[in-house]
Amino acid sequence: MATIKEIAEAAGLSIATVSRVLSNSNYPVSDDTRARILKVAQELGYSPNLAARSLRTDQSSLIGVILDNFSSTWAPIIIRGLQDVLHSRGYFSMVVNIPWQIYSQSDVVQNLLGHSVDGFVFVETWHPVGEHLGLLNEKPYVTVHRLFHEPDPFSVIPDDVYNSTLTIDHLIQLDHQRIAYIAGHEEYFSSEERLTGYKQSLANVGLPVEQDLIFRGDWSITSGYQNSQRIFALANRPTAIAAANDQMAYGAILAAQDAGLRVPEDIAIVGYDNDEIAQVSNPTITTVQMPLFKMGRIAAENLLNRIHGKEHVATEQLIKGDLFIRQSSGDPAGADIRAHDYTRDSNIPDSQRTRR
Template sequence: MCYSFGQKVFITTSIGPTLADTPRSSPSTLLDVARRAGVSPSTVSRILNGTAKVSDDKRRAVLTAIDDMKFAPNQMAQGLKKGRSMTIGIVVQDISSPFFDETLRGVDDGLKGTGYASVIVSGHWNAEEEADRIRLLLARKVDGIILLSGRIDDDTVLSFAGQRPIVSTGRAIKTRTALGFKMDNEYGAYLAVRHLIELGHRHIAFISGPTNNTDAADRLAGYTRALREAGIAIDARLIVEGNFHEASGMLAMNRLFDTGQPFTAVFAANDLSAYGARLALYRKGVRVPDDISLVGFDDLPGSAYTTPPLTTIRQPLYDIGRIATHALLRVINGEEARGEVPPLELIVRETTRRLR
């Protein structure tokens, strides 16, 4: 038989026991725990939220009762009492990118055991769309927002932070309700190019990111600083713009060959661009690293499994997500926002070798 209740449809069958015949066990309540432990319900509540001043024996009795009865406090109900939705909004730029996937894994682990759920939206590297998504999250009464990179300016972020706490990556801000974590992209690029220079390379091409991206600009600055320090002239023909995606890395590598300028090494502004560049080199019969050395930036999980494994600059993507989450929860709880992520580091694998 089929019964309709509003928008939901429940289907039953006459075969086997009916719903009324099936024994049901109701979940344990706070009152049940109080009775088992021999204390008042308010005492159980205060022990759960950490405000109770009780004897060790009484606390032990309550915790034992909770364990025996498998009592699980209703996190949503507790949040509502505090005026919270128990949700965190997360703004990514590309949900299909392994860069954001690794950071989201850190966010997810950072939320474990907190009672918070996440709502994920995408800004698609568009400032207007990004701002609209933040307004959508605010309308849904999220308790805070984690903004992973993005195109909106700092003033706009600070304006939104006046409504809900925001922790952002890729920018250096710090107020009572806003905190930014910015990696030293310039230094990371400097490490990558200096590594190639130390291997004897003097003609080093660069596949950059988009010109309107601050991370890309910082990595270009690191590339040029390393060359200047080594006394190597900067050849604009060896700098080709990409957009941080695989296809652009492949096209950029083809354009480098079209210039006719000789080069023995390539630094790609991110790992995805390096993957595309590697494919272009393969199709041209150019061996890596025998003929050309290749360096990426990010150290995505797949970079250790390319052919050959990619030398790259490691960004602590997972750590960034986890630390940003902990920082946001601190702000939500009225505590000082703080956190520090590990520095960038060079990971040498098999796509670079000393110039013969």
């Protein structure tokens, strides 16, 4: 295993500088120098003695990542963003899933504190962290994509209001005047924010918000299908449906097809999330990509800034997503976009991305 002296010689830097980087010291070192040292250390197979470092610096370079549901579609992408930053800065993460009960969160936090973690990241949690700050033993924390309604000063969340307006504004630009909306479960914070975006877009152009055009689903394909049947039974059928997620949008497409309606010629349909089903359905679904990977990266940077005592404004950060125009909305610019990896911005061709 390489020593700090060998890494310093290979990088052409002083032992002191290499030691500061590898020990995550607060001493200022340029990003280029830090990246160079970490690259050389990796190439030489350097493995730090974390236990010794923890005793020496009172820092373990470990971050506790707590999430409510390992099976979540979005949590792995968020965690990839977190680890992308943490690894580049010499940190490791311990990812733990907790069941619903609040006492379990307390147990998990205590166990992670026993491993001397330097901070916490709560991913897609239902439990308001602010109510249990005493559990954290004054360790810094951030939350990513919170599911609870109460605002959190150290939270990174998608700008669901803005992102929802992307799809509704798109339909309005295609001259749709009566747009039905299938909302998600009202217990979800994101569901109410997306509904607010729908209402905001209509109000911005002077279109009325018709309560009989707002339906409540539960995020499932079945609820999208059933609510769309109700929409198609209206005497004055709308010309477009916006769903709060892609699963319900897909259900709407199936209901339209079973009713003998053509999508998008007879009814335009848009979704939200850029789930895989939106990319492979027939027709493909116009939708909004949640900036999950970016949210994970920003959350990691915010946490490391707090750990190292850098100034951080205690306010939620709202991250904007991207509109993907596909076949289901009937826009001439729409494309038949099949499955791709959209977790990194660099993987999204400019020709397939629409920003406002």
